[in-house]
Every structure is written in C-alpha cells, then in structure tokens.
Amino acid sequence: MEKQKISGALAPSLTARTGSFKLLSIFGISIHINYTWFIVVVLVAWSLASGYFPQQVPGRSSLIYWGMGFLASIVFFLCILAHEMSHSYMSKKSGIPVPRITLFVFGGVAHISREPGDPGTEFKIALAGPLMSAILWGLFFGLWVLFGTIYETSLISALFGILAVVNGAVAIFNLVPGFPLDGGRLLRAYIWKKTGNLNKATFITSQVGKVFAIGLIFLGFFQLLVGEIIGGMWLIFIGFFLEQAATSGYQQTLLRESLTGTKVKEIMSPDPISVNESISLNELVENFFFKHRFASYPVVKDGKFLGYVTLNHIKHLPRERWDKLRVADVMNTLPPELFLHPEEEAVEALSKMVRSGRGRLPVVDKEKLVGILTRKDVMSFLQIKTDLGIHKPRTT
Template identity: 45%
Template sequence: MQGFRVGSIFGFEIRIDLSWLLIVFLVLWTLSAGLFPANYPGLSSATYFGMGLVATLLFFASLLAHELSHSFVARSKGIPVEGITLFIFGGVSRTRMEAENPGDEFQIAIIGPLTSVLLAAFFGLIWFVGRNAGWSVVVTGVASYLASINLILAIFNMLPGFPLDGGRVFRSILWKYTGNKKKATQIASSGGKWLAYLLIALGFWELFSSALLGGLWLILIGWFLYNAAEASYEEILVRTSLEGVKAREIMTPYPETVNADLTLQDLVDKYFLSRRYQSFPVTQDSHPIGIITLNQVKDVPREEWVYRTVKDTMIPTDKRVIARPEEEMSQVLEKMQESGVRRVLVTQNSSLKGIITANDVASWLQRQRDLGRQMG
C-alpha cells in the first residue's frame, strides 16, 4: 500500500492509495445527493454540492489528524515513522518497527480515538454556537455531520478487534498482564476476526432488509478487517520468529553472479532462460555493485536488449540492497521492503558473501515451523 505522494506534514510523508479516490467520490455523492438534501431541503444543487465538498475534505482532514496523532506519539517513543497513507477505509501510519513495551503501545493506540473525540467536540461546539446564533444551515449542517462522523470514527476504532486502535489497546493490556506479545497479538487478532464475522453478518442482514448500500459497506469493512487481523498476526509471527536471527543464518551463500558489462540479451539467453533464479547479484572487478531482476529486464523494450547493459538497468548497492552477515534480520527485512525488489546482498569488506530473497526467508520460517512441530 504505497500509492502516490502528495506532500509532507511535520516531516511525515503523506501518500494516497488509489483506492482512496473511490471513497472520496462515494462520500461526496452520498452527502451532496443524499444526506444534506434529505436533512436540509429547499437549497440549490450547487449549495448541496458545496456542502458535500467541504464536508468531504474536512472529513479526510480529520482522518489525517487521527493518523498524525499516532505518528507524533510513535515518534516521541523513538519509533521511526515513514509517513501516512490514506486508503479506502481510512488511513495508516507507516512505521519501521512496533512498540517495544505495552505502555508505549497503549499510548500510541489510544491517542487516535481521543483525537477523533476532540474533533467531534470541536465541530459539535461550532454546530451548537451556530444554531443558537442563527447561522446558516450550510455551516451548521456541515459541522453537525463532522461532529457525528468523528464520534462514530472514535467509537468504531475503539472496538476491541486488532488491528483497530481498540484492538491495539486490548493487545497492550493483554501484553502487560501476560508478558507475552505473541500470545496477546493472537488473542487480539482473534477478536478482530470475530468482529469481522459480526460485521459481515450484519451486512448480509442489511442486504436482506433492502438496505443495499449499507449492507455492502458492512460486508466490505468486515472483509477488510478480517484480512487485516490475519495479516497483522502473521507479521508478528514473522518478527517474533526472526528475533535475534542474523543475516548469515538465512542467506544463500556465494550465489551465482553476472558481469556488469553483460548485455540484457546475453543475460536473458545465458542466465534467465537457463537458470531457475529470478535475480542475480551484479559484480564488477569481482566486487558486488547491484542486483538485476527478471522484472527489471521485462520493463525494458526488447529492441534495447542488444545494446543496453546490466549496469544500465540494475539496482545499485547504494539503494539499501546490501546487508552485513551479522546484521539483524529485522533490519534486513526493512531494507527488503524499502528496495522494492525483496532481495538484499550480504557483503563483508566489499566481498559478496550471499544473497537473501523473500523465498529464503519463507523457507527458513517453514523449516522452523516444521522443526517446532516435530519437537513439540
């Protein structure tokens, strides 16, 4: 979930997933063609559209404020935050690591709903003052919607299903009293799945009650929450299994390399078509200088293969695709994600020692699970 960059706020990169555009138009249409005309009849279509546009923009500004609060607290706890991505069901703060203790986890999670409650109170105050002062319904109507939606956002996020904020609060409490983050995550993730089942069931009930749009949204939200809960638990399993593991324990030692001056045509003919590998380390004068992948070659027009070289196409080692043999796998995984190629070269004193791919990590984890079952 990367999306495209729209800017930065307080040093946090703000990105928008393409799915976010769908919800923007849906919210705008729902407000300007449904909610506002129904609640405030007699206004012009242009006025309803203007109210809908302002309310939609301020709604997503509220979501952004919610995520910024998480990011500020995470940063204060020493957790690196890459930025925030807005997507179809809200937003997410992109952090490089999780909280190291339950107290930090609790504070990072609880601040989001608290921010939404404060925003609800702020917009509620505007509505209250405006109604008593005789302001136009154009203002009070938008303020009323924003107060309601922020309160709903706070309540929904506090439901005890991981990875919702309430689920993270629940996990932090379990983590505190059990001392076991993995067990706490498993229980909180189960809560997220049961909440997802409930939302999906309510969605189908709405469908059979002729509330088509509401039912579909509940089903989509439930489906999303189920997948998020499962993925979050799998992620913590991976992180827990790799704690204390070094790059040298997982790498494939001394992989086959290709020369930087090789043309892409020769690379395809002599390597990719005759080997099972999807990538190769690139060397020059026996020193590793980058990685070339099959997908990179496929992105180059075929007519350029005869003269374009591997060096012209590869990802150079300065793009965070190298690691040291003694480096922690938690750091290696970050590099694999950031590089976009899911591979890193393991080097020592400018000499290639091995390569780590996503398959290497998956195979190592599978062996650990198999051995664990056998030993159990």
C-alpha cells in the first residue's frame, strides 16, 4: 500500500477520467474521493478480515473481522489524508496554493497548483508527507505496545499493530529516491541545489524512479508465479503507474523549462484566416473549407473574435439549407477564460490547452483576433529549439 504526490499529468488525468466527488473542505482545500478509491478500501478490508485479524485474534465471528477490516481500512486512508494534508500545509505556507486533494486507487494526491520555484521549497514540501507518516507510525506503534501489555490478544491492539505497519510502509515507500515519489523529490531538490540544473536533477531522479517501477513490476510477476494473484497484480499496476508518472513528470519539467520566458505572441500563427459571421454556409464551404483545407476557422465580426466554426457544425445539415444559414447560426462560442493574450506566458497557454482538451486557442487583444496558437505551434517551436541546442538558463 502506498501513496504518492504526483503533480505530473497522470494522476489528475486518471482521476478525471474515472470521476470523483467532493467529500468536504478542510482549511480551504477540498477533499475529493475518486470512485476507484472504493475498490481499494474494500480490497484492504477484505485482506485484513480474511487474513490478518483471524490470525492475530482467532475465534471471533466473520462479522467482527469484517468490521475491524473496514475500520482499519478507513483509518488507514485518514492517515493517507494526513500525509497529503502535510504536503499541502507546507505548500500553502510557501505561497503555493493547493485547491484539492484526491484520494484514489493508488492512495492520495495533493494537487499542488505549480512546481516549487526553488530547491528549498521543494525539499520542505516533499519532506512533510513522509514525516507525518513516520509520526503516525510512532503513535500507533506506541499504542500497540501499550495495549499489547494490557491484553494478551485483543482486536484493538491488532488494529494499532496493523496501522503502525502500514504507516511505516507508507513512510518508507515514499522515501524511495525515485521521482515522482517524495524521496525522489528530496533527492531532486538536493541535486538541483548542488548543480543549479533542474532538468538534470529531474532526469536523474526519474531514471531512478523508472528502475524502481520496473523492479516492482518484476516482483509482481514473481508473486503471480508463486500464487499471490492479488498482491502480484497490485505491484504490477503500481509499477506501471509509477513508470508512466516518472516519464510524464520528466517531460513536463523539460517542457516547462524550455517554454519559460516565451510569450504567446512569439510562437502563435499571426493573422489567421478567419471567416465573417455574416457569410452563408455555401460561401464558407466554397471559399474556406475547399480552398484552405483547415478543419476549423475562427469567426469574426469587424475583426472582433466571436467563436469558431468547424466541418462538424455543417456536415449534418441538409445541403439545400446551406444557402439560407449563416456562419453565425451554426458556430460555437468559446468561454473568454480560454482566450489567450499575446503577452501571456506560453507555459500558461499550454496548460489552458491541456485543461480544456483543445488543440487550438484564439489569441485575442482588446477583443480583436490577432492570432491562433495550436499545440502543433508549441511543439514545433520546442523542436526547433532542441534542434538548435538552445537552452535558456534558468534564473532562480
């Protein structure tokens, strides 16, 4: 059982795909439960109710074992929440907002709104979580010893015993020095401080992360061979998850570094071909779709950006209506928060694209359409930079 703080794209995308609901708010951070979380709560409860508790305290009813299993499982996730809250507390204290914590199948994730700008901050935020888990480990260990001396065998001391073990395991697992685990972040902060090179630090620690992930996958297959089906599958899933998180975390750091200091106006396609809202669909097809062969056009009125029109907007409409309908009748508008400004940072533009799932966004200045930025524009800019070997030094 583990958890990790992943500010890469993967955990948020996994939790977004499968859906979550908000449970409550603590200190202004909303706590979300992802639906996949229920799977692991039941699995943990089941494994404790069928294995651990009957072994520790024999002779009770299965209802009691299941009750204890669920209790332990819920308290365990409260401990995970405490771990994430510690990261979040330190992050907020360092001036980096944390809007949300999500509990999901692989533990918890604190959605830290941006990467720390210096190694010291990264170190503090990363350390807070394992520190909390270590404190809980000590606390439950103390309670286990205390209750163990009072009663020879008791469910309550068995409960404290298992909570001590899992918190210890969470602390140790997260201290493995592979990015994006907490230990990997600690090591990354250290190398970053020593070398001043965040890319290099991320590269080294994400390689360690990948080796660790592949090790887990092998261990998982080994467990499958000896008949530990659920434990083996679990390790394999975690291994794959961590491997991908290490890869995407490194790519994001590279991307962020390469784009830092670049403005939207430097990489956008200026003066895009746009269509007037008043033309008919016939004209649109003849003069735009056939002529320029783009699948989507921005729509303007006196240069003012209104929305966009795509092939999908018209292809289901009967051809005899194309003459009567105007572009304004079929186009889609776009929420203004998705408009880009020429002076905006390219990093921010890219994150708007990722968040909205759109590959192209309009660049608008004083309501006028001045350009279009596509994901392809960003990628080819990065490609050219890489080909020329240009790296802007990081200034922190």
